[in-house]
Amino acid sequence: xxxxxxxxxxxxxxxxxxxxxxxxxxxxxxxxxxxxxxxxxxxxxxxxxxxxxxxxxxxxxxxxxxxxxxxxxxxxxxxxxxxxxxxxxxxxxxxxxxxxxxxxxxxxxxxxxxxxxxxxxxxxxxxxxxxxxxxxxxxxxxxxxxxxxxxxxxxxxxxxxxxxxxxxxxxxxxxxxxxxxxxxxxxxxxxxxxxxxxxxxxxxxxxxxxxxxxxxxxxxxxxxxxxxxxxxxxxxxxxxxxxxxxxxxxxxxxxxxxxxxxxxxxxxxxxxxxxxxxxxxxxxxxxxxxxxxxxxxxxxxxxxxxxxxxxxxxxxxxxxxxxxxxxxxxxxxxxxxxxxxxxxxxxxxxxxxxxxxxxxxxxxxxxxxxxxxxxxxxxxxxxxxxxxxxxxxxxxxxxxxxxxxxxxxxxxxxxxxxxxxxxxxxxxxxxxxxxxxxxxxxxxxxxxxxxxxxxxxxxxxxxxxxxxxxxxxxxxxxxxxxxxxxxxxxxxxx
Numbered sequence: 001x002x003x004x005x006x007x008x009x010x011x012x013x014x015x016x017x018x019x020x021x022x023x024x025x026x027x028x029x030x031x032x033x034x035x036x037x038x039x040x041x042x043x044x045x046x047x048x049x050x051x052x053x054x055x056x057x058x059x060x061x062x063x064x065x066x067x068x069x070x071x072x073x074x075x076x077x078x079x080x081x082x083x084x085x086x087x088x089x090x091x092x093x094x095x096x097x098x099x100x101x102x103x104x105x106x107x108x109x110x111x112x113x114x115x116x117x118x119x120x121x122x123x124x125x126x127x128x129x130x131x132x133x134x135x136x137x138x139x140x141x142x143x144x145x146x147x148x149x150x151x152x153x154x155x156x157x158x159x160x161x162x163x164x165x166x167x168x169x170x171x172x173x174x175x176x177x178x179x180x181x182x183x184x185x186x187x188x189x190x191x192x193x194x195x196x197x198x199x200x201x202x203x204x205x206x207x208x209x210x211x212x213x214x215x216x217x218x219x220x221x222x223x224x225x226x227x228x229x230x231x232x233x234x235x236x237x238x239x240x241x242x243x244x245x246x247x248x249x250x251x252x253x254x255x256x257x258x259x260x261x262x263x264x265x266x267x268x269x270x271x272x273x274x275x276x277x278x279x280x281x282x283x284x285x286x287x288x289x290x291x292x293x294x295x296x297x298x299x300x301x302x303x304x305x306x307x308x309x310x311x312x313x314x315x316x317x318x319x320x321x322x323x324x325x326x327x328x329x330x331x332x333x334x335x336x337x338x339x340x341x342x343x344x345x346x347x348x349x350x351x352x353x354x355x356x357x358x359x360x361x362x363x364x365x366x367x368x369x370x371x372x373x374x375x376x377x378x379x380x381x382x383x384x385x386x387x388x389x390x391x392x393x394x395x396x397x398x399x400x401x402x403x404x405x406x407x408x409x410x411x412x413x414x415x416x417x418x419x420x421x422x423x424x425x426x427x428x429x430x431x432x433x434x435x436x437x438x439x440x441x442x443x444x445x446x447x448x449x450x451x452x453x454x455x456x457x458x459x460x461x462x463x464x465x466x467x468x469x470x471x472x473x474x475x476x477x478x479x480x481x482x483x484x485x486x487x488x489x490x491x492x493x494x
Contacts, residue, residue, distance in 0.1 A: 063109035067117050069332075072364065074124040076311060076375075077382045081121055082231055082275070083130040086114065090140050094327060096131075096233060097138035097201055101218035111225075118226040127228035129273060134215050135234040136201040144202050148188050158211055159202050160194035160243040172196075174237075175322065182242070194243040196234075206238050207248045212257060216264050223265065229273030230265075236280060304385065311378045312367050315357025320350070328352065331359035338363060384453045390418040401433035408433055 063086065073081060085095035088103045095105070104111050118128045137144055146155040166183040173179045174197050183192040184199040194203045204211050219230055239254040258274075265272045308330055317328040329350055332339030338352050338359030345352070352359060367375035385391055394413035401408045405425035411418045423429050 062107070063104070063113035063117050067113070067120050070117070070120050070124055070126070073121075073126065075368070076379050077386060078126060078306075079386075080127040080129060080228070080273075082305075083128065085131045085133060090138050092138065092200055093198065094323070096133050097136075097140075098133050099138055099141050101132075102221055115225055122226070128226070129229040129231055129275065130222065130227055131233055132215075132219060132230040133233045134204065134206070135238040136195065136197060136203045139200045139202055147202075148186050148193070151189055151191065157205055157208050160205050161191045162194075162243060163191055166192055178322070196237045196242065203242070204238070205244060206254070206257065207241055207244045207252050212260075216261065219261075219265065220268055223268045223272060228269070228271070229275065231275040231277065233277055235276040235278050236284075304382070306378070311375050312362055312364060313374045314362060315353050315355075317351060317353045324350065331363040333363050333365040334360050339365075388418055388453070389413055390416055394418065399433050399435060401431040403429050403431040405429055406431050410435060 085098060086104055086108050087095070087098045088100045088105045089095050089097050090099065091097070091105075104114055121128050139145075139148075143155050143158045146153050147159050150156070151161075162183065166181065169182045170176075170180050172182050179195075179197075179199060182196055183194060185192050195201050196203055206212060206215075222230070239258075241252075241254065262274050265274055307326075309328075312331065314328070314331055316325045318325060320328070327350065329338060329340040329348070329352055331353070337343070337345060337348065340352075341348065356362075364375070367373040370376065388411075390411040390413045394411035394416075397410050397412070399408040399410060399419070405423060406429050407422040407424070408431065409420055411420070417435070419435055421431075
């Protein structure tokens with residue numbers, strides 16, 4: 001998959017988003033994970049995490065425009081759309097600085113527009129979830145404006161403050177080069193407030209029960225309007241309780257809070273999802289799953305997640321600074337501004353990617369018409385994924401083979417086995433491996449045939465077979481062959 005992405009023009013990093021399930025007991029969390037979300041495919045989020053045009057024209061730069069693009073997502077056969085923040089915001093962090101979790105930014109539309117989008121998506125069989133930023137607010141949020149006025153403000157402990165000069169925390173800054181400390185002194189009281197990100201984004205104090213109640217109420221509001229769940233932004237940071245006194249931190253276990261939040265959402269919508277952003281190495285992720293129980297989740301198949309434009313192989317705008325490089329406007333067609341906006345090009349806040357990766361060469365309209373495009377390859381993968389319950393529900397097993405560029409594994413459910421080969425190299429590869437019977441680990445899958453789900457080719461069940469795995473992914477279900485005449489010396493080879 002990665003090689004195919006690169007070969008078709010992809011240049012960005014591959015990021016894994018983990019579906020987190022929090023519950024008081026390990027078996028409860030596993031049960032939540034094993035629901036219908038396991039077989040879902042998350043759609044490309046809408047690219048409104050930046051003010052793309054000087055004015056919004058209903059093409060795709062606002063909620064009304066997004067409604068017009070729902071059928072595009074349905075054509076990919078996705079089952080869920082994850083929306084980036086659409087709430088009122090000063091927009092100093094692409095919408096991740098929310099001033100009102102109960103509203104819609106007027107640049108993007110109205111509450112009615114959002115409800116209509118949710119209805120339209122559900123009419124096409126897709127669920128809708130949205131980003132929730134609960135780690136911080138902007139310094140323009142009404143809570144922080146009140147909090148900074150006085151140490152006696154009723155909103156003071158909605159945020160994390162300290163009196164003494166903080167130590168050097170330059171090594172804890174999330175975005176080096178943008179900040180030099182995670183603490184900033186406020187002139188009004190002389191005290192310091194915590195901000196794991198930018199200084200204009202003070203961290204909320206989730207140890208405060210009033211803050212937790214406000215978060216829950218805002219989630220409930222959107223669930224009642226039709227959302228099917230939320231994606232929690234920056235999970236590791238609000239779990240740390242950085243800067244909170246030991247006495248206050250001792251009153252709440254962050255995992256208990258997440259479990260309570262999960263239970264609250266379940267009471268409102270039993271099928272709702274709680275998705276968490278945990279972009280950390282494996283060893284560090286375990287503690288955010290609640291300790292050793294986290295190992296259980298890493299044995300489960302995940303939910304495929306696409307960011308907008310990845311299905312096309314859109315490139316990055318290397319002229320843009322920081323994260324803005326990967327947040328260029330969606331390239332719908334080869335017209336002016338890629339069909340994203342009718343605003344004059346010089347008025348676009350975020351410029352279109354130019355050169356080979358620009359909309360003249362890479363765009364949705366062209367990709368859909370090209371049977372060999374990355375878009376059609378991704379669509380085929382999604383279809384085969386949704387047609388293969390073994391992937392979402394089956395038992396995963398790694399298959400040993402000698403080629404370090406190929407990942408070979410199987411997924412088995414209800415007597416049916418899928419063998420998957422992932423060639424990470426840029427060239428086709430051939431490897432030899434034995435696929436053992438799930439019922440009897442000492443035996444190979446004799447009397448079976450291999451069917452390539454991507455091109456329909458059948459590999460006869462006779463002896464050892466060598467299969468070339470092209471750059472990308474090959475998916476082969478191993479099924480019994482009644483005409484095989486009994487067990488054969490079948491050793492599927494990749």
